[in-house]
Amino acid sequence: MKIGIFFGGTSREREISFAGGRTVFDNLDKALFQPVPIFVDSLGQFILLDWQFIYKGTIRDFYPPVESQPASVHHLQVYIESLGELSHEEWFHAIMKVGRQVQVEELPQLMDFAFLALHGPGGEDGAIQGMLEWLGIPYSGSGILPSAFGIDKIAQKNLLHALNRPTPNFRVIKAEEWDTTDHAATLAYLVRELGLPLVLKAPRQGSSIGVSILKTDNLAKFEAAIDRSLFRKLVTREDWLRLGEQDKLAWVQHLTDIREGIGLPVVFDDETAPIYHPETLLFALNERLESAEQVLLTNVDGETQVLVESFVAGREFSCIVVEDPNGLPLALPPTEIVKGEEMFDYRSKYLPGLARKVTPIDLPEAKIQEIREACEEMFRTFGFQVYARLDGFVGHDGKLFLNDPNTTSGMLPASFFFHQAAEIGLNPSQFLTYLIRTSLAARRRAGLRPVKLAQLLAKLDEAVAGRQHEATERIRVAVIMGGYSSERHISVESGRNIYEKLSSSAKYAPVPVFLTGSADEHKLYVLPVNVMLKDNADDIREKIEHAEAGEAPHPILERIRREASVITSTYAGQALAQPRRISFEELAQLADEVFIALHGRPGEDGALQQQLEKLHLPYNGSGVASSSVTINKFETNERLRKAGLLVADHRMAPKLEWQADAESFYRSLETQFAYPFIAKPADDGCSSAVKKIKNRLELEAFCQLIFRTEEDLLSGPAAVLHLGFKEEFPRKDAFLVETLISRDGAAHFLEITGGLLTSYDEQGQLKIEVFEASEALATGEVLSLEEKFLAGEGQNITPARYASDSAERQRISDEVKAVLRRVAEVLDIQGYARIDAFVRVRQQGQVEVLIIEVNSLPGMTPATCIFHQTALAGYTPYQFIDRILEFGKARVERASHVPTPLLS
Template identity: 90%
Template structure:
């Protein structure tokens, strides 16, 4: 069955929609479905997207293409609406670089079914649903009317209030009222009616965009919160003049961010001519504020109303409700959201580890059942179909409040959507199959082409039955994830991504395995799917500990699994079990080969590889000897320097030296490495504790943190280094110090990361394929965790922009790739790897490549740039993973032949 996946869209949630569409594309069961990617751009155009662009980190990385964009002094990435009013030819050429435009009337020829991964206006408001109804294409989720209702928070509030259902008290302020009333009087009225804190929301947005919490009756903060919800911003001349050149650029970049700012295009004051491009906005503001005292910016697609609610002090939850096979609502186990701040914001929602998701919410069974019944009732009351996500609070006095139902949930791998479905035993691939089947039945019940949909349903049911027979013939791959290093959360993300790619294939049957313990003892656990899809590595480890302590599943889970029996008996592969500890010998019985999705120690140090070789298990990545070198950045640098390759000046700084005489320790480093320099762990990756040290105070703080004895961070030093919320900072006995690599007079200077893949040629010799490197753009001093791994966050340009001239760019690229190949040869890298480096291109054209580090098991999260690179070389992510596994098998067979 051809499944058109609609993703991207016109709303401010387009990046999460883009990432969710990729999740659906990857997880659709390839034995049942053929995915057809329909990217919807921010102008509302349908584009049949060339598959390789699905694996870009953000929409702006590929669209609009560079060739369609005007020159940008600051090399700013933009969405297509920032190109202004484009004529038909300009739009055609922009689209032609990434796929082909599809007119609405063509859609029925391209697909049998439309899976909607769109969010917000244009995706959840009934508009796309109405178009698909007109075209006779069945689609996922709710129909036109419930979708239109589900997008409108004010309409929902009015209905709940009219029905006497508990919902936070609220008031609505229109933009017109706000502009003509006394702001202080409005604030006083709201505080009197609703109390403090106040929650202010943009009523037609999701992902906590346009949401603020006002804790005190501070007029300035109140005005800023109203502006945020209306997507307005007032800038004074004094504020603008206080900003330097870089500060003004950063201000404009933040303002035009569609998630945290107001986005583009904007109008200034009461003018009618919009400003489309951030460069033009920067110039206009500088010019305007030379004479004007202030300027007000308003987004053209801003809101016209603000919803103001009373704050509910209590426990926040989210509950997915699905239709059962009889069309009745079935609430999955509600998840409690435990966060560090009052607001469950964009980053907390989508970056693993920032907020904890506890499923089911830790309450007595009868209270959880009350939540479920309330959610099912709301599902029925609002006329939702197929599935919905309902959010709410349990107040401290036990009262239950429901608000903000969503007819489309986020579809990232660890979203509530998949997280809760796993609690009844469905992996993402199986859950998507069930939702497609349920959506077909819902559309047929509503009268859409009943004969044709009856045929589709019959075909799908037969195919699902046949799928279970085929499962027994697939190759078993143990996917080992987790660990106990600061990279454990990213390792889980990588492992889940590998698991999901393999589980939706016809060739492999993956087995999720979690590694924990210590360097002295590696403990392996086979995970059921519901534990594998917990939010992060710490949550998974906690579930394992509870299981080992004899804790039984929450009674509500047993109840829900019984209620969902008709679903799981058809779609789930096997019944859920508790995590089970296994030995390496048992692992060899359980799996035909292994994919190590660990990062840092253990995993990249050769120790795990040594254990696997004892039992003849093929594995991915480099062998024992190479891994034991590349795990250590200092030793890697030494080997590369001895081979004549360029690396930064470096040395190890040891805890014993620091303890013996801290002042001499500091002076010694300052003498060898002038400020600023780089300090980082020698055997951790993922930007963990990588810091640009600019002065003595930062050096002291870094040493105090990395050499600390206690687990928790020290507040004082953490403040000096401006550590982010829940930022990992490992404890070590030594750290690596390097000179800061700079431009040094080069005509072009950029940070790159390049992937490679190895195979054996016909003569059995190792062949190294080096991919086009990605250019990594850091918004801070070093690449952050978010920029590396969070969908929609980092800016990775593939291929790297070494030069504007295509021929010269390729010449430089070939030289860079030759250096990366040489690095792989020197270090005997096998399987695949990622090499990070800085590239300087001298005015005369000389190319200098300075190696930063080598990752023998690079991150394999959905948004990581290695998939952008392999796509350019013609490999889908699944094909790349398949090649990695095939190489591991070939290497193991070669070793057996050599031994015999």
């Protein structure tokens, strides 16, 4: 069955939709379905996307293509709407670089079914559902009416209020009324009617976009919150002139961000001519605020109303409800979102490790059942179909509030969507199959082409039954994830991605294995799918601890699994088990080879590799000796410098010296390194604690944090370094100090990250294939965790833009690749790796490559830029992973044939 996956879209949630569409594309059961990627651009055009672009980190990484973008002084990446009014020919050339445009009437020829991974207006508001109904194409999720209702928070609130259902009290502020009323009087009225805190929402947005919490009776903050929900911004001359040039650029970039800011295009005050490009806006603000005291910027597609709710103090939860095979709602186990006072915002929702998700919510069984029944009732009341995500709160007094029902859900690998389905035993691939089947049945019940859909249903049911009885011999791969370092959450993301890529293949049977413990003892656990799909490494470890303590599964889980037994027996075929500890010897019995998805220590330091070699288990990545060098950035720098390669000036800064005489320690560093310089752990990655140190105060704060004795961060030093909410900052006995690598007068200067893959030629010699590097654009002082791993956040351009002329770009690229190959040779890198570097191109064309670090087991999360690079070389992510595993196997075979030297 051909499944058209609609992703991207016109809404502010397009990046999460894009990442979710990729998840669906990867996890569809390839024995049952053929995925057809239909990328919807932000102007609503349908594009049959070439497969390699599905694995880009963000939409802006590939669309609009670099060739279509106007020259930018600041090299800004933009969405297609920032190109302004384009001619038909310009549209055509932009689209043909990434795929081909699809006319609406073509869609029925391309697909049998439409899977909608779109979010927000244009995706879950009934519009595209109506178009598909018109074309006679069955689609996933709710129909036209419940979708239209599900997008409108104000309509939902009015209905809940009319039905006397518990929901937070609310008021609605219309933009035109707001502009003509006394703001202080409005705030006083809302505080009197609803109390504090107040929650302000953009009523047609999701992913917490346009949401603010007002905790105090503060007029300025209230006005800013209203503007945030209306997607407009008042800029005063005083505030603008206070900013430096770089700060102005950063401010404009944040303002025009589609999630955190107001987006583009915008208009000034009451003018009608829109500004499309962030750079144009920057220049216009400079010009306007030379004379005007203030200007009001408004997004042309902003909201016209603001929903203001009373704040519910209590436990926040989210519950996926699906239709069972009889068309009745079945609530999956509700998940509690555990956080501090911070709002469950876009960043917390989609970056692993920032908010704990506890499933089921930690409440008495009767209360959880009350939540489930309330969610099922709301599902029926609103007429939802197939599935929905319902959010709510349990107040401190036990009162239940339901809020913000969604007719779709985020579809990232560890989202509520897959996380809760795993609790009944369905992995992502199986759950997607069930939803397609359920959607076909829902469309048929509604009268859409009943004869044709009956045939499709019968064919799918037969194929699903056939899948249950397949007995193919597949290669068993233990995917080891987790760990106990600051990189543990990203390791889990990498491991899950490898697991899911392998599980959808006919060749491999992956086994998820979690590593925890300490440097003294590595503990391995085989994971069932429901534990593997917990939100992050800490959640997984907690579930393992509960199982080891002999805790039985939660009674509500047992109940839901019984209620869902018909679904799981049809689509999963086997019951869930408990996490099980295994020895390394048992690992060798369980698996034919190993994929190490760990980052930092343990994993990249050679210790685990040593254990696997004793058992003759093939594994991915470099060997013991090379790994033990590349884990240490100082040792790596030393080796590369001795080999004549360029690295930053560097030294280790030990804790003992700091403890002995902190003042002398600081002066010693300041004598060798001029401010600003880089301080970072020598053996941690994922941007963990990498800081640009600009003065003595920041140096002192960095030392206090990295040399602290307790686990918790010190609030004073954390504030000095502007650490983000739940930002990881490891404790070490020493850290690495490096000169800040700068432009140094070069004509062109950029940060790159380059991947490589090794293989053996026919003579058994090691071959190194170096891919086209990606250009990494950091919005802050250093490349952040979010920019590396949060969907839609990082900006990577592949291939890197070394020069505007294509021949010159390729000449520079070849020189860079030659240096990266030399790095691999010096360090004896095997399997695959990622090398980070800065590139300077001098006025006369000379190329300087300064190596930053080497990752022997680079991140393998769904959107990591190594997949962008391998796609250019013609490898799908699965093919790349397959080549990595094949090399590991070949290495073991070669080692077993090496003759043993004769004893003298």
